[in-house]
Amino acid sequence: xxxxxxxxxxxxxxxxxxxxxxxxxxxxxxxxxxxxxxxxxxxxxxxxxxxxxxxxxxxxxxxxxxxxxxxxxxxxxxxxxxxxxxxxxxxxxxxxxxxxxxxxxxxxxxxxxxxxxxxxxxxxxxxxxxxxxxxxxxxxxxxxxxxxxxxxxxxxxxxxxxxxxxxxxxxxxxxxxxxxxxxxxxxxxxxxxxxxxxxxxxxxxxxxxxxxxxxxxxxxxxxxxxxxxxxxxxxxxxxxxxxxxxxxxxxxxxxxxxxxxxxxxxxxxxxxxxxxxxxxxxxxxxxxxxxxxxxxxxxxxxxxxxxxxxxxxxxxxxxxxxxxxxxx
Ligand code: F6P
Numbered sequence: 001x002x003x004x005x006x007x008x009x010x011x012x013x014x015x016x017x018x019x020x021x022x023x024x025x026x027x028x029x030x031x032x033x034x035x036x037x038x039x040x041x042x043x044x045x046x047x048x049x050x051x052x053x054x055x056x057x058x059x060x061x062x063x064x065x066x067x068x069x070x071x072x073x074x075x076x077x078x079x080x081x082x083x084x085x086x087x088x089x090x091x092x093x094x095x096x097x098x099x100x101x102x103x104x105x106x107x108x109x110x111x112x113x114x115x116x117x118x119x120x121x122x123x124x125x126x127x128x129x130x131x132x133x134x135x136x137x138x139x140x141x142x143x144x145x146x147x148x149x150x151x152x153x154x155x156x157x158x159x160x161x162x163x164x165x166x167x168x169x170x171x172x173x174x175x176x177x178x179x180x181x182x183x184x185x186x187x188x189x190x191x192x193x194x195x196x197x198x199x200x201x202x203x204x205x206x207x208x209x210x211x212x213x214x215x216x217x218x219x220x221x222x223x224x225x226x227x228x229x230x231x232x233x234x235x236x237x238x239x240x241x242x243x244x245x246x247x248x249x250x251x252x253x254x255x256x257x258x259x260x261x262x263x264x265x266x267x268x269x270x271x272x273x274x275x276x277x278x279x280x281x282x283x284x285x286x287x288x289x290x291x292x293x294x295x296x297x298x299x300x301x302x303x304x305x306x307x308x309x310x311x312x313x314x315x316x317x318x319x320x321x322x323x324x325x326x327x328x
Pocket of ligand 1: 131175260
């Protein structure tokens with residue numbers, strides 16, 4: 001017999017395209033199974049203010065195609081403290097919440113885990129990975145990544161046009177926090193000459209890049225695109241250095257938050273919908289403290305604590321491929 005009567009859902013941390021599709025999945029699947037749902041606004045911060053909306057079926061109509069999150073999001077400092085977590089737990093208890101479904105990145109899930117600990121295991125917490133960074137080791141897919149890389153790819157395609165016209169070198173900085181996934185995908189998909197990621201410093205050695213820019217220029221190359229990961233940063237300084245050392249006009253563009261917005265791709269809509277539904281299914285199966293993951297071509301779930309403890313090396317085939325694709 002299913003003990004879950006009422007759940008809450010929230011989105012926390014940086015928003016990610018597809019979050020709305022996941023919220024819709026959670027709400028529809030819960031309501032279809034007789035579970036009441038409320039949505040806390042502005043992540044843990046709204047939870048601490050007891051700001052929520054009742055989620056009926058209409059509340060998630062016409063949102064599958066919308067970027068951002070209808071529940072709003074934030075990063076709450078107050079919730080990081082034990083006093084904040086005790087307060088949050090009290091509010092959840094007063095609202096008769098049996099389980100909290102959180103959409104976000106690892107910080108969001110660590111917060112959820114803290115809540116579970118503080119409640120002595122009473123509050124069931126479920127995590128749905130939603131971050132453009134793809135930096136959660138236990139899953140090969142995170143909601144929003146696909147849209148972000150397509151947006152970044154289109155941005156770089158446009159930059160290449162103007163870069164070629166002016167015969168310039170361009171450094172394009174993409175998001176990803178400390179992870180180089182967005183940079184690797186963007187770089188390979190746009191045929192960038194260099195990709196600089198935190199996981200592989202050697203490839204991004206500035207002196208080697210400068211030498212490569214000079215050689216490419218001698219060979220008559222009309223543009224030189226460098227994709228730099230946010231985790232490396234310093235794009236403006238690098239641009240100055242390349243220009244000084246090569247004599248080739250160089251510009252830096254930081255793509256920034258435009259990578260987080262926009263209508264989600266088909267993949268993000270579909271995978272996020274599945275993950276949202278799966279979050280409720282695991283509750284119906286009587287499971288506790290699970291993280292919904294995508295691994296080896298399957299959607300499944302892992303223990304949140306174990307999932308968060310996982311680490312994974314950056315896939316070598318990205319680096320190998322990028323090097324093999326270099327025009328020598
Ligand atoms: O985690 C998603 C992300 O967009 C990162 O790539 C980036 O480092 C960070 O969030 C930016 O955060 P903010 O929106 O607070 O500037």
